[in-house]
Amino acid sequence: MTQVSTQEGTEVAAPEAVQQRCEWITEQVHRLGRRGAVVQLSGGIDSTVVLHLCARALGTQNVVALYLPDTSTGPDTLAFVEAAASNAGVRLVERSIGASIEAQQPIEQINELIRKYEPGYDPATHAYSVNAANNVAKRLGALVYEVAIGPRHGSPEKTLRMSVEDLRALIAYQNRKQRTRMLFAYAEAEALGYAVVGASNGDELDTGFVVKYGDDAADICAIGDLTKPAVYAFARELGVPQQIIERTPTTDTYALAQSQEDYYYAxxxxxxxxxxxxxxxxxxxxxxxxxxxxxxxxxxxxxxxxxxxxxxxxxxxxxxxxxx
Incomplete structure (x- = not known):
């Protein structure tokens, strides 16, 4: 499949590359016997590019943007989501997944786990995130993770030294979110006779920056061969809103400020x-x-x-x- 070229240090996607990818999406969706696409929309660059590709490939009337917020979703995320769906010209459906996650495992169990290391932790005003521990990784030769806490929707202020067992429990809880999103996506898609089109890019799939049977589970991975710079090149060619192109990539997983580099890329x-x-x-x-x-x-x-x-x-x- 046609990729992108580089001009003056910037990745550039040719119109033919976009057209070729749209034709591939159309072919694959129809091969699966589906008549449209459901795209989980986070307001980030990857899902927005996939949404625009699907809208162009299948027709705006055959694409649904699915927004799945939970109790940790950032207060500004909805504005980005609405901008993406409006620009692509597709219908936006919102389904809250907070209650579903709570039914699987009460968040209070996680709060109590964190209080073992920070007794004053209050989820009403505080939040946590799991980050890559870059300095430790260099020393040990392993991709190591640590837990940070700080003001809710603010920046990390303190790092907790958790046991391996507790850290695994915390990560397992968080992975419920990606798997719950996919459960909702397939329920929506099957009710419509649509395919689930995933938004994981090549960097994520090739380096393990995905949750098994979560964001790596889709009928089609429309940008699964593209590097992150190539995704931005497609965004510019597709006319993705500038505020989304300029938005700092985030996992949108925790109620604490976190970039993708903080989360995974040591x-x-x-x-x-x-x-x-x-x-x-x-x-x-x-x-x-x-x-x-x-x-x-x-x-x-x-x-x-x-x-x-x-x-x-x-x-x-x-x-x-x-x-x-």
Missing amino acids: LPADVLRQLVGDGESVPSDEAVQAALEHAPGWKAAALRQAATGLAASLRYQRNRSLRP
């Missing part, structure tokens, strides 16, 4: 992709040395160890119901 995405390769083989000495040039503070042994751990994680995430 190393640049292109470096991670280079190191992990197909996820099946050990990175070569040449790949490690090349990555070192773009990984300040890392040592070769630590990079190799991190790549081995990431490859194991990718194998788990990509596995689907093994058969004998």
Whole structure:
């Protein structure tokens, strides 16, 4: 599939590349026997680009933008969502998933877990996030995570040193959100006879920045081969609203300010992709040395160890119901 070119340091998507991708989306949706698309819309660049591609490929009347807020959703997210849906010319459907997540596991259990480390934690005024611990990762040669807390919808102010067991419990709780979103997306799509078109990009899918059976689960991954810069190139060619192009990418997972780099990328995405390769083989000495040039503070042994751990994680995430 046609990609993008680079002009003066900026990725540029040719009109033919957009048209070719739209034709592919149309072909795949119809091959599945579906007549339209449901796109989960977060107000971010990835889902907005996918929504515009689907609207152009299938017709605006055959595309639904699905907005799935919960109790942690940022106060400004809806404005971005509405701008994206309006610009694409598609119908916007909102379904709150907060009650569904609460029914699966009460948030008070998570609040109590955090209070083990910060007794004064009050969810009415405080929030938490799980972030990549970059300095620890460099030292240990592993993609390590830590929990930060701060004012609700504000910036992190303190890092908690949690046990591995409690950190896993917290991450497992948060992963419910992505899986619940997909549950709602498929319910909406099946009622309409539509396909679920996912918004995970190539950087995310190739480096494991997804939740298994969550945001990696879709009938079609419309931008699943594109790097993040290429997604922005498509956004500019598609006429995506400028305020969305300029918005800082976020996971929209926690009620605490957090960028995607805070959450996952202890190393640049292109470096991670280079190191992990197909996820099946050990990175070569040449790949490690090349990555070192773009990984300040890392040592070769630590990079190799991190790549081995990431490859194991990718194998788990990509596995689907093994058969004998």
